[in-house]
Amino acid sequence: MSAGSIFKLICISVMALVLTSCSIFGGGSDKKKEDAKKESKSKASSSSSNKEDDSVINQELKKQYKMYNEIIQHKMKQENKMIKQSEERYKKLKEESDKADKSKSNESDSDSSKKKDDGKS
Secondary structure (H helix, E strand, O other), rough: OHHHHHHHHHHHHHHHHHHHHHHHHOOOOOHHHHHHHEEEEEEEHHHHHHHHHHHHHHHHHHHHHHHHHHHHHHHHHHHHHHHHHHHHHHHHHHHHHHHHHHHHHHHHHHHOOOOOOHHHO
């Protein structure tokens, strides 16, 4: 084989390699562009339907959040009522115990004064 035929063979094989690599990596770019356009259109149409779905979902979530806040506020009101009632009970019991202590101290004072009177006679 002569050098010229070897050179032609190498050039042909390199060109075949370049063509296959171009078809694999860069070939069909028109088809890829069309596919990309179709995907973007489908995404746009699905996003518009998703926006409607999202708005419905968001509305439901807002309703549930509002209900949750109302429940929390109701619980807080109930707890405040319970705290006030327990404070009132505590005050009443304290007043009763103070009255009982005063009456006991008055009785003990009167008993001690009676004993003093009895001791004098």
